[in-house]
Amino acid sequence: MGLEKILGLKQSEITKAWFDQVVKTYHGDSSHFLLDVKDPFSNPVGATTFKALGEVFEALISGKTRSEIIPLLDPPIRIRAVQEFSPSQAVSFVFFLKNVVRHCLEKEIKNTEISEKELSNFDDKVDGLSLIAFDIYMGCREQIFKFRAEHVKSRTLKLLEKADILCEVPEVGTEIIPHNVYKNGGFENT
Amino acid sequence: MDIKPEEMIKINTKPPAKHWMDIPADLSEGKFCYPAKAKSLEYLHLPNPRDWSPADEDWKLPENWQQIIHEGFKERLDKYRSLKVFMDVCVRCGACADKCHFYIGSGDPKNMPVLRAELLRSIYRNDFTTLGKIFGRLAGARKLTPLVIKEWFSYFYQCTECRRCSVFCPYGIDTAEITMMARELLNLIGVNIHWIKDPVSNCSRTGNHLGIQPQNFKEIIEFFCEDIEEITGVAINPSFNRKGAEVLFVTPSGDAFADPGTYTFMGYLMLFEHIGLDYTLSTYASEGGNFGLFTSSDMMKKLNAKMYHEAKRLGVKYIIGGECGHMWRVINQYMDTMNGPADFLDVPKSPITGTVFENAASTKMIHIAEFTADLIKHNKLKLDPKRNDHLKVTWHDSCNTARAMGLLDEPRHVLNAVCNNVFEMPPSTTREYTFCCGSGSGTNTEEIMEQRLRGGLPRANAVKYVHDKYGVNMLGCVCAIDRAVLPPLMNYWVPGVEVTGLHELVGNALVMDGEIERTMNLRMEDLPGAEGDSDE
Ligand code: SF4
Ligand code: SF4
Numbered sequence: 001m002g003l004e005k006i007l008g009l010k011q012s013e014i015t016k017a018w019f020d021q022v023v024k025t026y027h028g029d030s031s032h033f034l035l036d037v038k039d040p041f042s043n044p045v046g047a048t049t050f051k052a053l054g055e056v057f058e059a060l061i062s063g064k065t066r067s068e069i070i071p072l073l074d075p076p077i078r079i080r081a082v083q084e085f086s087p088s089q090a091v092s093f094v095f096f097l098k099n100v101v102r103h104c105l106e107k108e109i110k111n112t113e114i115s116e117k118e119l120s121n122f123d124d125k126v127d128g129l130s131l132i133a134f135d136i137y138m139g140c141r142e143q144i145f146k147f148r149a150e151h152v153k154s155r156t157l158k159l160l161e162k163a164d165i166l167c168e169v170p171e172v173g174t175e176i177i178p179h180n181v182y183k184n185g186g187f188e189n190t
Numbered sequence: 191m192d193i194k195p196e197e198m199i200k201i202n203t204k205p206p207a208k209h210w211m212d213i214p215a216d217l218s219e220g221k222f223c224y225p226a227k228a229k230s231l232e233y234l235h236l237p238n239p240r241d242w243s244p245a246d247e248d249w250k251l252p253e254n255w256q257q258i259i260h261e262g263f264k265e266r267l268d269k270y271r272s273l274k275v276f277m278d279v280c281v282r283c284g285a286c287a288d289k290c291h292f293y294i295g296s297g298d299p300k301n302m303p304v305l306r307a308e309l310l311r312s313i314y315r316n317d318f319t320t321l322g323k324i325f326g327r328l329a330g331a332r333k334l335t336p337l338v339i340k341e342w343f344s345y346f347y348q349c350t351e352c353r354r355c356s357v358f359c360p361y362g363i364d365t366a367e368i369t370m371m372a373r374e375l376l377n378l379i380g381v382n383i384h385w386i387k388d389p390v391s392n393c394s395r396t397g398n399h400l401g402i403q404p405q406n407f408k409e410i411i412e413f414f415c416e417d418i419e420e421i422t423g424v425a426i427n428p429s430f431n432r433k434g435a436e437v438l439f440v441t442p443s444g445d446a447f448a449d450p451g452t453y454t455f456m457g458y459l460m461l462f463e464h465i466g467l468d469y470t471l472s473t474y475a476s477e478g479g480n481f482g483l484f485t486s487s488d489m490m491k492k493l494n495a496k497m498y499h500e501a502k503r504l505g506v507k508y509i510i511g512g513e514c515g516h517m518w519r520v521i522n523q524y525m526d527t528m529n530g531p532a533d534f535l536d537v538p539k540s541p542i543t544g545t546v547f548e549n550a551a552s553t554k555m556i557h558i559a560e561f562t563a564d565l566i567k568h569n570k571l572k573l574d575p576k577r578n579d580h581l582k583v584t585w586h587d588s589c590n591t592a593r594a595m596g597l598l599d600e601p602r603h604v605l606n607a608v609c610n611n612v613f614e615m616p617p618s619t620t621r622e623y624t625f626c627c628g629s630g631s632g633t634n635t636e637e638i639m640e641q642r643l644r645g646g647l648p649r650a651n652a653v654k655y656v657h658d659k660y661g662v663n664m665l666g667c668v669c670a671i672d673r674a675v676l677p678p679l680m681n682y683w684v685p686g687v688e689v690t691g692l693h694e695l696v697g698n699a700l701v702m703d704g705e706i707e708r709t710m711n712l713r714m715e716d717l718p719g720a721e722g723d724s725d726e
Contacts, residue, residue: 026297033288034297041616042288044651045297078683082643083296084216088198095199140682144639147678151636 003118006108007061007101014097014104015054021096022049022076025089049076057097060125066132073129074136081140091133097126210300211312211327214337215344217244223347223635226387231380233391234489238380244343249336255379256334260317262378266371267318273371276363277314280307286355286365291626292348295644300345303355303365309345310372313338343381346372348641350630351484352589357622369631374486382485386632389481393493397476398443404473410446411471414456421714423706426463428471431504435470436541438501441512441558442479442670445691451673453712454513454691457700461562461693464702465542465570469510475500478517479670483524484632491528494520498532501554508538509555513691515590515630515669518557522595525553543568557591559668559692563600566607572701575610577708580718581664582611583695584656586649586676587624588669598622601668601692608699613660619652629675642675643682650683657684665689 007014023034023046033043040047055072080090101122108114222244231239240250252258267274286303288294293301300306308330315322315331322331332338351366376382389399396403402410408430415426429435441458445451462469475497482490501509511517535554538547545564547556565571585605591597598621606612619625628645656662665676665687676689698711711717 027299029299030293030297039618041618041648041652041655042294044294044647048651079644079647082640082647082682084221084298084640092199143682144643147681148636148639151639151678 003114003122004061006105006114007057007122010104011054011057011061014100015050015057017104018053018057018093018097018100019050021100022053022093025085025093045079048079052076056129060129066128069129069132070136073132077133077136078140081137082144087137087141091130091137094126094130094133097129098123210305210308211332213300215300215341217340217344219245220637220640222344223383223385223633223638226382226384230384230387230391231382234387234394236380236382236387237378240380244340249339249381251336251339251379251381255339258378259313259334259339259375262375263314263317266374267314270367270371272364272367276307276368277311277318279361280304280311280363281361283360285358285360286363289355289358290349290365291352291354291628291648292350292641292645295628295647300341301348303349303359306345306349307363307365307368309338309341310368339376339379339381342372342376346376347383347633348645350589350626350628350633350645352626352630353593354589354623354626357593370484373484377486383632383635385635386481386484389479389632390485390489390493393477393479393481393496397472397474397496398446399477399479399481400443400447402443402446402476404476407443407446407473407476411455411459414452414459417712417714418456418460421710421712422460422702422708424460424463424702424704426459428459428462428469430471430473432470433504434506435468435504436507437467437469438475438497438504438506438509439469439471439512440475440478440497440509442514442517443477444479444670444674445512446476448674450677450689450694450713451670451691453694453697454673456712457691457693457695457697458512458558460697460700460702461571464700465565467541470504470506472500472504478511478514480517480520481632483516483520487524487528490520490524494525495529497555498529498535501532502534507536508550509535510538510558510561511555512558513668513670513673513693515588515671517590518597519590519594521553521555525555540564542570557595557597557600557668559591559597559600559604562693562696563603566604571607571696573608573696573699574701575608575699577698577711577717578609578695579611581609581690581695582613582660582662583609583664583666583690584613584615584653584662585620586615586627586653586665586667586672587620588667588672589624589626589630591668592624593622597668601666604692604696605666608695613656613662615652615656619648625649625652627669627672627675627679629679630671634671634675639678643679646675646679647683650679653680653687654684657687663687666692666695668692 023031026034034046037043037047037050052072052075056069059069059072077091102109105114225242225244228239228241238252242250282304284304290301290303312330312332313334315329316333321329346369349365349369351369353364353366356362356364392401393399411428419425445455480490480493482493497509531552532554537551538554538556540561543564547560550556583605585602587598614620625648627649629642653665663686665680667673673689673691680687680689694712709717
């Protein structure tokens with residue numbers, strides 16, 4: 001049996017083990033809470049992460065593309081991007097998958113049911129996944145920086161405009177001074 | 191701690207398993223609200239004005255800061271019986287532990303309400319109980335050190351005073367009140383945040399949080415009237431500071447300057463015009479919000495009094511308040527004992543329906559959602575909800591209106607009359623159980639955007655559910671802070687969902703006397719099918 005097939009059979013076991021590892025990146029006192037994913041509304045972090053890991057893993061072994069994987073991997077990264085993780089900690093959980101798979105497939109690896117080559121191919125996939133994770137993470141962070149900047153701008157700009165202290169460039173044809181009056185430095189007629 | 195590259199992907203259980211008392215708060219840049227400027231504190235005559243940063247090692251506390259805290263604590267224990275009870279009765283059953291949106295979103299145990307309260311309680315035990323004095327840490331007590339002050343600053347500003355936890359506590363312990371006390375104590379030694387202190391000082395000076403001058407406030411409203419005329423063909427001339435009007439209308443200043451609150455303001459103006467209400471706006475009491483609530487009871491009292499002074503000066507009969515959250519917490523929970531009862535005003539009575547609002551018999555102030563719901567119930571408004579048919583709306587109960595005044599059904603009554611497509615979020619996330627926007631109680635500042643986004647996750651997660659399931663594209667609310675903070679929250683977690691106030695929807699559905707055929711909504715966006723939709 002090939003690696004892909006074995007991974008398919010052990011999908012739920014692997015997802016569960018992967019999720020357990022991810023939960024360990026949170027404070028120990030919260031693991032009990034995060035692991036209980038029955039109600040997604042009372043535990044959105046745990047439930048969202050658990051669901052995403054399952055979907056991402058399935059996508060990975062069924063050979064899905066980057067653009068198909070992005071929406072699946074986005075939710076947990078989006079969450080970790082606003083939690084108190086460093087950038088590396090926020091995405092590192094992707095790499096956990098390598099060890100998780102080796103651990104869950106210990107017997108098969110020992111029996112050489114799975115070749116080194118197959119394992120290293122799988123590792124490549126995980127590496128690729130981590131790069132996707134990095135892109136998603138940066139996208140989230142950029143969005144947050146943008147919110148920050150807009151926050152300040154919208155607070156002041158709107159007010160200045162409304163109080164007629166600032167005004168936007170008028171549409172061509174509606175200006176009091178024609179927009180092209182200074183085209184040649186204002187000396188067109190001389 | 192330095193590590194080798196190969197150790198980078200080892201699970202880094204953080205923070206190391208230590209007792210919570212031994213884990214200092216992280217106050218690196220980006221993890222805290224900026225402190226109040228010395229200037230604001232001086233203006234408000236508040237203690238210890240200075241320039242400092244929470245990232246600094248030395249916070250420049252007054253020399254006798256421990257004594258100040260101890261005495262301030264004692265004074266409050268004597269003054270508020272509830273505080274003493276809250277300090278004593280918690281049995282650490284844990285029912286509240288996983289109910290706080292900040293805990294849910296962060297997984298940080300110090301955001302469990304029970305532990306948040308312990309931050310203060312541990313000092314209470316040390317200073318005021320025999321057991322704590324003798325057994326110290328064994329009895330859950332600890333000494334007051336500068337690290338404790340830093341921890342308080344961090345975690346009591348990671349509480350939005352939303353009171354969700356109190357709904358689940360069998361003893362009714364209200365962690366929001368504990369947070370309020372902790373913030374008061376911090377204020378005594380000059381530890382406070384600019385996002386609260388600036389609005390408070392502005393409000394005491396110009397009458398609103400933003401410091402909009404009276405003439406500009408008036409201009410902004412007139413600007414709304416121009417837009418309304420363009421959209422509806424109806425000219426509106428609201429009065430300002432008019433003596434003898436029947437009603438004084440006060441709304442948060444956020445409605446005057448920040449979208450989408452501005453559209454809600456337009457909705458108020460249209461409604462009042464339509465029913466011919468005899469009302470006036472004030473350029474002096476131009477703020478319904480009260481950031482004093484997030485500071486100290488004295489400050490809250492001062493800012494609240496301003497509205498009532500103005501009502502008295504103008505000789506109105508009663509006050510209608512706009513769509514605000516925390517203003518109503520102040521009115522319903524504190525106003526009466528603080529500045530009330532407002533004997534010089536009448537019990538609010540709708541001039542249109544004759545309904546007497548006995549619930550406001552003492553405060554003489556009603557929420558516009560109650561007022562409008564009553565109009566609709568008596569069939570006094572001509573409404574065309576079809577104009578909102580392109581919207582699929584879900585309803586966010588704002589913490590303060592929902593949990594502090596029980597305003598749950600009135601906004602829904604209005605909403606269902608003006609919109610045909612309304613979808614509720616799961617019951618464990620609405621009404622009394624509603625999740626906070628994550629940015630309440632004066633924490634809606636941009637430097638802590640991550641905190642706000644993770645605190646708002648439980649709310650957004652429930653919106654995402656109705657967005658995915660029913661195609662919900664609009665989130666309605668009756669709170670100005672919500673209108674300011676929910677748009678980025680939606681943008682981050684549930685793109686495709688916009689935010690609206692209740693009266694924007696009312697304004698859009700309202701069929702005004704003498705109006706032209708509507709082709710635009712209040713945002714000046716084309717109404718879908720406006721031209722072709724003349725089949726009725
Ligand atoms: S629910 Fe009430 S009694 Fe139980 S731990 Fe929380 S505050 Fe204490
Ligand atoms: S009042 Fe709200 S923010 Fe504060 S601890 Fe309770 S649930 Fe959390």
